[in-house]
Amino acid sequence: MFNKEELNQLYRYALSLSAHEQTAYDLVQSGVERYLKKISVMPQSLERPPENQLKNPLAYIKSTIRNCYFDLERHRKVVSIISIDSDDASNIDDYIGLVDSDPMEDVLINQQEVQQLLARLNAQENELLYLWAVEEHTVEEISRIYAKPRGTMLSKLHRLKKRIREQLQVADVSANEKG
Amino acid sequence: MSNKKQQVKQSFKQAVKQSYEEKSLSDAQLEALQKTLAQKVAHKPSRADVRADVNKLSVYKWLGSIAASLLFAVSIMSFFQTPALITSAYADIYKDANLHNGMQSSMQQWLDVNRIDRVPQPYPVQMSKFCRLGPVLTTHLRIAGKAQGEMNVFFHQGEDAPLWLNRSGKVDDMHWKLLKVRENLTVIVLYSHDMREKSVQFILHEMLPELRSEVGPKVGLEVGPEVGPEVGPEVGV
Numbered sequence: 559m560f561n562k563e564e565l566n567q568l569y570r571y572a573l574s575l576s577a578h579e580q581t582a583y584d585l586v587q588s589g590v591e592r593y594l595k596k597i598s599v600m601p602q603s604l605e606r607p608p609e610n611q612l613k614n615p616l617a618y619i620k621s622t623i624r625n626c627y628f629d630l631e632r633h634r635k636v637v638s639i640i641s642i643d644s645d646d647a648s649n650i651d652d653y654i655g656l657v658d659s660d661p662m663e664d665v666l667i668n669q670q671e672v673q674q675l676l677a678r679l680n681a682q683e684n685e686l687l688y689l690w691a692v693e694e695h696t697v698e699e700i701s702r703i704y705a706k707p708r709g710t711m712l713s714k715l716h717r718l719k720k721r722i723r724e725q726l727q728v729a730d731v732s733a734n735e736k737g
Numbered sequence: 738m739s740n741k742k743q744q745v746k747q748s749f750k751q752a753v754k755q756s757y758e759e760k761s762l763s764d765a766q767l768e769a770l771q772k773t774l775a776q777k778v779a780h781k782p783s784r785a786d787v788r789a790d791v792n793k794l795s796v797y798k799w800l801g802s803i804a805a806s807l808l809f810a811v812s813i814m815s816f817f818q819t820p821a822l823i824t825s826a827y828a829d830i831y832k833d834a835n836l837h838n839g840m841q842s843s844m845q846q847w848l849d850v851n852r853i854d855r856v857p858q859p860y861p862v863q864m865s866k867f868c869r870l871g872p873v874l875t876t877h878l879r880i881a882g883k884a885q886g887e888m889n890v891f892f893h894q895g896e897d898a899p900l901w902l903n904r905s906g907k908v909d910d911m912h913w914k915l916l917k918v919r920e921n922l923t924v925i926v927l928y929s930h931d932m933r934e935k936s937v938q939f940i941l942h943e944m945l946p947e948l949r950s951e952v953g954p955k956v957g958l959e960v961g962p963e964v965g966p967e968v969g970p971e972v973g974v
Contacts, residue, residue, distance in 0.1 A: 559774045562767060569766075570757045583766050590770060665749040672756045691753040722749070 560590075564616060567693075571620050574688035575627045575681045588626050589619040617703070627681070662719060665726060675725060683718055690715060819906055823913045825870040826925050829877065830889050830911075833864060840878075841865045847876060848944075851894060851922065857943040859883050860936070875925070880940060886932025888940065891925040918947050 560568075568589060572582035593615060612618050667675075676684060689695045689703065701711040747755065762770070840856070844865040848855070856862050856878070864879040868891075876892040905914045912934075914926040924945070928937050942948050 560770075562762075565767060565770055566761045569762045570760060573757070573760055579760070583762065586762075587770065587773070590773060594774070662749040666746040667749050667752045668746050669752060669756055672752045676753075676756070687753060688757065691750045692757045 560615075568616065568619055568623065570692065571685075571688060572623050572627070574684045574692075575624065577676065577681070577684065581627075581630075585623045585626055586619075589623040592622045592626075593619050620703075624685070631681070662722070665723065667726065671726070671729060674729070675722060678725060679718075683721075686714060686718055687722075819908050819913075820904070820915070822870055822873070822925065823906070823908055823915070823927070826889070826891055826913075826927055827908050827911065829868055829870065829891075830879070830927060833866065833868075833877070833879070836864045836866070838864055838866070844876065844878070848892075851892070852946070853892065853922075854944045854946065856880055857940060860940055863887065870925075882932045882936055886929045886936075888926060888928035888932050888937050890941075890944075893923045893925065894921055916941075916948075918945050 565586065568586045569582055572585040572589075573579065576582050576585060593612075596618070597612065676687075679687065686700070689700050695703070697708060697711050697715060700715070701708045704711065840862040844867075845855075847867075860880050860883060862878055863881050864877070866877050868875055868877050870891065870893070873893055876894075878890045878892075879887060880890065881887050903915060903917055905912070907913070908927070910930050911927045912930070914924075914937075916924045916926065918924050924941070926937065926941065
């Protein structure tokens with residue numbers, strides 16, 4: 559049903575949210591189980607039109623993993639829930655071009671710095687970074703995944719990149735001072 | 738990962754991608770997930786199985802509705818037929834037609850124990866006895882009308898037979914009523930065509946306190962302000 563690479567893809571996505579290996583595995587397990595439960599009840603309604611059936615199982619499981627993770631964190635009250643809608647999407651034109659013309663190709667970074675950087679980002683930022691950098695989704699696709707307006711996601715991504723640049727600059731300065 | 742490799746600078750996107758690609762599920766975790774998937778897939782019914790189940794279900798539904806219709810038809814038919822209990826009582830009345838033993842003291846005692854009041858004074862008890870209506874043990878009283886006719890009352894105490902509902906009807910020359918009076922008491926009344934309906938109601942109301950408090954719909958008796966002792970044969974003015 560799912561090959562090794564697909565299961566690893568789910569695991570990495572879960573890892574981008576939880577930043578914890580065992581939690582990520584648990585999330586994948588829950589996501590897969592919920593997906594199986596979902597498809598096991600589907601054949602009972604044979605009359606159901608095909609468009610209502612699961613077209614993209616991986617997307618469904620990712621969405622389940624995301625919901626499971628935020629439910630878990632809400633219970634733990636660790637994550638500060640910040641509405642993604644709170645971003646001002648009215649100045650969408652300001653961000654168009656900024657994001658696409660900023661693939662951060664000029665930024666050179668080593669693995670140690672990546673680990674430090676990821677550790678400083680929160681779950682939502684890590685997830686967004688994962689979708690953009692690892693899965694290489696476009697802003698359009700990310701906005702569809704989140705079911706949010708494109709402008710909101712443009713704004714989010716722009717701020718995230720800005721924050722990463724700032725953090726890397728701070729890290730550079732401190733490294734130079736030490737050197 | 739070696740320390741040297743960690744220090745190699747890459748483009749940002751590439752570096753993030755590599756950092757994730759280095760993290761994978763362990764073999765044991767992969768095996769556990771594949772096992773979960775395999776078990777669930779094995780249990781998942783095929784479309785053909787599901788269709789067969791659906792067809793089977795439709796057949797069961799069809800058979801069920803036929804059985805329900807038949808049951809409904811039988812219960813409707815039995816509702817309009819005279820219950821076997823009434824025909825047994827009717828037969829018992831004719832069997833004891835020549836018995837005139839009046840109100841027996843044992844019978845009066847039984848009535849008192851079972852919170853059934855005495856038969857009102859103007860109506861003489863012609864016969865009293867314990868009898869069986871089929872498997873049901875009952876107490877039978879024959880009460881004469883004040884001027885004409887007679888009524889037979891059967892008291893059945895204990896568990897009701899199934900489908901004992903408040904009903905009434907006619908069998909040959911007699912009217913009958915089946916009344917559920919209280920939790921453990923059901924009354925069967927048969928009275929001749931020349932016995933006045935008002936008198937029957939009056940006697941029952943006098944004997945059974947429940948009918949006095951819960952008149953009308955529950956027991957199927959029509960009770961109006963005119964209910965009272967019969968004062969004599971109706972004579973045209």
